[in-house]
Amino acid sequence: MIQLSRLNGEAFILNALLIEQIQSLPDTTITLLNGKKLVVKNPEKEIVQLITAYYQTIGLQKIQMEAGEKSE
Template sequence: MIQLTRLNDETFTLNACMIEQIQSHPDTTITLLNGKKLVVKESEAKVVDLVTYYYRDIGVQRVLKEAGEANE
């Protein structure tokens, strides 16, 4: 889960696994797997960093890396 800020300064927690894409135009817009769009104050790079750290914390990156090595 990652904590983000809406444009009205309200913070919320988002399940990072639900993110389909992140865009900056110019506000950062996150599209979820269900099609819902969220606009946040954080930059696209910051959201990507938060998601990356989250995946590291729960061990997803390690599992994906190991799976890739097993396929070689």
């Protein structure tokens, strides 16, 4: 889970596993797997860092790296 801010400054928590894509249009827009779009204050680069840290915390990044090594 990552903490983000809506455009009005209100903080909310988002399950990072539900994110399909992030765009800067110029506002940062997050598209979820279900098609819902969220516009947030956080810059795209910060969100990517938060997602990476979350993946490391739950061990998902290591699993992906190991799977990549096995498939090569």
